[in-house]
Amino acid sequence: MTVELEDVTVHFGRTCALEGFDLSVAAGETVALLGPSGSGKSTALKAVAGFVRPSRGRIRLGGSDVTDLPPAKRGIGVVVQQYALFPHLRVADNVAFGLRAARKPKAEVVRRVGEMLEMVGMTSYARRFPRELSGGQQQRIAIARALAIRPSVLLLDEPLAALDARLRADMLGELQKLRREVPDIAIVYVTHDQSEALVLADRIAVMRDARLVDVAPAADLYAAPPSAFTASFLGGANLLPVETSGDSVKLAGQLVPGLQAARDKSLLCIRPHAIRLESPSRGDEVSGVRVVGRVVAVQWRGAVSQVVCEVDGVGDVRVEVPVDRWVPGVGERVVVALPVEGCSLVPAEAG
Numbered sequence: 001m002t003v004e005l006e007d008v009t010v011h012f013g014r015t016c017a018l019e020g021f022d023l024s025v026a027a028g029e030t031v032a033l034l035g036p037s038g039s040g041k042s043t044a045l046k047a048v049a050g051f052v053r054p055s056r057g058r059i060r061l062g063g064s065d066v067t068d069l070p071p072a073k074r075g076i077g078v079v080v081q082q083y084a085l086f087p088h089l090r091v092a093d094n095v096a097f098g099l100r101a102a103r104k105p106k107a108e109v110v111r112r113v114g115e116m117l118e119m120v121g122m123t124s125y126a127r128r129f130p131r132e133l134s135g136g137q138q139q140r141i142a143i144a145r146a147l148a149i150r151p152s153v154l155l156l157d158e159p160l161a162a163l164d165a166r167l168r169a170d171m172l173g174e175l176q177k178l179r180r181e182v183p184d185i186a187i188v189y190v191t192h193d194q195s196e197a198l199v200l201a202d203r204i205a206v207m208r209d210a211r212l213v214d215v216a217p218a219a220d221l222y223a224a225p226p227s228a229f230t231a232s233f234l235g236g237a238n239l240l241p242v243e244t245s246g247d248s249v250k251l252a253g254q255l256v257p258g259l260q261a262a263r264d265k266s267l268l269c270i271r272p273h274a275i276r277l278e279s280p281s282r283g284d285e286v287s288g289v290r291v292v293g294r295v296v297a298v299q300w301r302g303a304v305s306q307v308v309c310e311v312d313g314v315g316d317v318r319v320e321v322p323v324d325r326w327v328p329g330v331g332e333r334v335v336v337a338l339p340v341e342g343c344s345l346v347p348a349e350a351g
């Protein structure tokens with residue numbers, strides 16, 4: 001079932017939490033709402049669920065206007081942050097709740113509850129009460145309960161936030177599997193974690209200050225971010241100052257081949273993993289723009305090290321160095337090589 005938000009605006013008192021928000025999610029599509037804390041992601045999702053009322057705009061599900069319908073009449077599966085399970089019901093009864101409300105036959109309820117508990121790895125907890133579970137376990141039951149009714153729209157608000165890294169990876173896998181098993185479900189997934197968005201979403205809607213900034217297929221947004229905000233929020237791109245004259249682009253006085261300036265104010269966008277560091281004493285390994293910098297910080301992060309280099313006339317450049325490559329020490333002079341194929345231009349932000 002399609003989900004459409006058209007010009008949706010939500011106010012809480014004097015706070016505008018969502019401003020003129022337009023988004024359409026097709027049946028079978030997963031769209032992640034990604035943005036910093038307070039950018040309006042949860043508000044957009046609550047508007048679809050019916051938990052908040054827009055002061056302007058319309059919400060349609062499967063083409064029908066549901067703006068004035070209460071949440072229960074919308075037929076949506078919802079898992080929101082801190083979503084309270086029914087405290088007086090055991091885990092299995094929580095998961096069965098929607099199925100019983102829909103008067104499903106008893107055998108089907110039992111089978112479906114069993115399947116759902118198995119999916120979230122909670123079979124042996126079926127007879128416990130929510131207060132006897134950890135926060136992460138409660139969230140897994142909330143996911144099982146939302147999916148039990150086989151909703152055609154599923155809204156997930158930071159569903160993995162309470163889980164540890166290992167469980168989060170497992171649940172991400174489960175959610176991917178779910179998408180294959182229920183191919184027609186439309187999923188709106190709120191997160192501030194870009195890796196979750198990249199794993200799950202067909203498209204990512206990037207939000208900032210109550211507004212939609214960019215929306216596009218995840219791979220396109222990552223490869224060619226349309227704005228400086230999206231470039232840095234998704235993948236932590238370096239945004240480096242360039243000089244333009246005519247349509248040529250220069251970084252620290254050097255021509256960047258292959259880039260054409262289309263506007264006055266642009267920034268050169270390059271991902272930390274695309275940059276190579278070389279010792280000044282070694283030969284040129286990488287073709288592209290080469291500038292000299294000084295290492296000001298090194299953080300080892302397991303498979304990669306993050307190295308920050310200070311480059312005259314450019315500023316700090318963040319580089320990800322894989323574990324099997326040379327990692328310079330703090331204070332060392334290095335050649336920072338930027339392969340042309342990793343470089344793109346994004347418009348500089350106004351103001």
Ligand SMILES: Nc1ncnc2c1ncn2[C@@H]1O[C@H](COP(=O)(O)OP(=O)(O)OP(=O)(O)O)[C@@H](O)[C@H]1O
Pocket residue numbers: 012013015016017035036037038039040041042043044192
């Ligand atoms: N019930 C409310 N009453 C008043 N203000 C609210 C309410 N809910 C949200 N807001 C405000 O609306 C704005 C958007 O909040 P929202 O919860 O949608 O952000 P978010 O992007 O989901 O953030 P987070 O990632 O922290 O959950 C924030 O400024 C927030 O303080």
